[in-house]
Amino acid sequence: MSPALPGVETFRRAVDPSDCDFLGHMNVSRYLQACSDGMFSLQSDLGLTRGDMESGRRLSFAVVHIESDFRAEVLAGDVVFLRSSVLAIGTKSATFRHRLYRAGDGALAFEALFKAVCLDLVARRAAPIPDEVRRGLETLIEEATDAA
Numbered sequence: 001m002s003p004a005l006p007g008v009e010t011f012r013r014a015v016d017p018s019d020c021d022f023l024g025h026m027n028v029s030r031y032l033q034a035c036s037d038g039m040f041s042l043q044s045d046l047g048l049t050r051g052d053m054e055s056g057r058r059l060s061f062a063v064v065h066i067e068s069d070f071r072a073e074v075l076a077g078d079v080v081f082l083r084s085s086v087l088a089i090g091t092k093s094a095t096f097r098h099r100l101y102r103a104g105d106g107a108l109a110f111e112a113l114f115k116a117v118c119l120d121l122v123a124r125r126a127a128p129i130p131d132e133v134r135r136g137l138e139t140l141i142e143e144a145t146d147a148a
Contacts, residue, residue, distance in 0.1 A: 007085035010038035
């Protein structure tokens with residue numbers, strides 16, 4: 001049995017041929033789309049749901065900086081899954097690590113760091129991370145020695 005992968009699964013799907021570019025592999029935009037979808041899934045699990053964004057506290061994480069590395073090719077028909085973890089938590093921001101794997105062979109295909117601020121959707125400014133969201137983020141902290 002292989003060791004447990006870091007983080008929590010936030011996204012999974014099969015790669016459609018329309019997701020691929022003329023080089024035959026998954027287009028760059030689809031990697032970021034997977035991470036974006038994973039972020040919304042993760043923040044919903046943390047209590048920042050769609051309803052909360054639209055008519056509740058009006059808060060959401062918004063990415064302000066991305067660093068990424070492509071590790072292995074992804075082709076049409078591959079099933080991919082994203083695992084997300086937290087590297088750092090500030091007063092108004094957090095740094096997330098997203099890793100996209102090929103399900104068939106478990107290969108790490110893509111890795112990205114997202115620095116995101118907790119955005120007040122009315123004022124359009126960074127806001128303090130709510131205490132219960134912070135507690136959820138703390139459960140997702142990844143130790144530096146676990147980095148791929």
